[in-house]
Amino acid sequence: MATKRISDEPAFILHQYDWSESSLILEVFTRHHGRVALVAKGAKKPTSNFRSVLLALQPLRVTYSVSGEGHGDIHALRGAEWAGGHVMPSGDALLSGLYLNELLMRLLAREDTHAPLFDTYAGVVRVLASEHGDALEPVLRSFELVLLREIGLLPDLHVETNTLTALDAERRYTLVAEGGLRAAAAGDRATLTGSHWQSLHAALGGEDRYLATFRTLVGDGAQLASDLKPQLRALVQYHCGSPMLRTRQLMMDLQSL
Structure with a gap:
């Protein structure tokens, strides 16, 4: 099954919830692909690079892989970086x-x-x-x-x-x-x-x-x-x-x- 990679996509996290003891499902609003669901494997582990990045109301650049047709699926998050610009609202x-x-x-x-x-x-x-x-x-x-x-x-x-x-x-x-x-x-x-x-x-x-x-x-x-x-x-x-x-x-x- 063909896999497509979406790289450096501007995004914001709208919501997240537990998927397993160590992973999260993220509802993400992206600029070019709309609202997508991503699984962040191992994101809850203390050693995960995702822990300090996957925050709501923060501009991100995400990379994820899309398998098959890609519509309505949960995709695999491969990378996420803070895009900078502002602090968290309070x-x-x-x-x-x-x-x-x-x-x-x-x-x-x-x-x-x-x-x-x-x-x-x-x-x-x-x-x-x-x-x-x-x-x-x-x-x-x-x-x-x-x-x-x-x-x-x-x-x-x-x-x-x-x-x-x-x-x-x-x-x-x-x-x-x-x-x-x-x-x-x-x-x-x-x-x-x-x-x-x-x-x-x-x-x-x-x-x-x-x-x-x-x-x-x-x-x-x-x-x-x-x-x-x-x-x-x-x-x-x-x-x-x-x-x-x-x-x-x-x-x-x-x-x-």
């Missing part, structure tokens, strides 16, 4: 990074290539590891929007979903998980004006989706990202299915202490 930024990892785990199909999304994710991780100040909220909302648009789960944001009627710039609309974008009703708490939805639609249609979306969110202050949060969280959870995202439950538990 505090709320660490939890936010783990939340993004869980989104990618739940929403990305195995071995579907998403190079622009990989680059966006890498940039967001750098922000999380930096002195990001009050930017955390728009950073996360921008990534959620870009991710949902990239994988085809975000409706067009310049028209009402059911009627395809153009939005009224002054009227308020809400994004609902099962119905898309619709005119706000009296009991809707989280809504945005038509002009805000149109601005987000335009930003997501540009070359640098993430940066344009982020600038749109911060341009109107914290309120826009705050109003967008419950709408996107409901849409994300709808497409992730049950159970609730573990990182979100953890955040809720910490806030209740």
